[in-house]
Amino acid sequence: MADSIQRKGQCLCGKVLLDTKVEKKVGVCHCGMCRAWGGGPMFAVQASERPHFEGGEHINSYDTSDWAERAFCQHCGSHLYYRIKASDEYIVPVGLFRDQSGFELDHQIFIDHKPAYYAFANDTTNMTEAEVFAKYS
């Protein structure tokens, strides 16, 4: 599929490696959970398949809601994915991938939760919390 690209990546310490096909379109999430998790908005891409991980014994995950979990390397703390459990969808931080070419900033979600002290100049599709829940539920 032309909208997807194969990318390899790893956590900061290198104990967890991943290899997966992901969408080219990068989304930014401004929600309070993403900002608490990473210290800023999350830049991520949807995996087009279940990602292949090596070093899975180093992956820990945390249920952030009834429907989703967030995973990280338990050695270095790098964030590895956000997973929607019911659909088994993986959303992967784009910064994990070694090759950053081919990606484009496409949309920003929870734009109504974005703090006033930053704003991205990219021309993106922006959705509020209400619009996100209307689209995906």
Ligand SMILES: [Zn+2]
């Ligand atoms: Zn690590």
Ligand SMILES: [Zn+2]
């Ligand atoms: Zn979020």
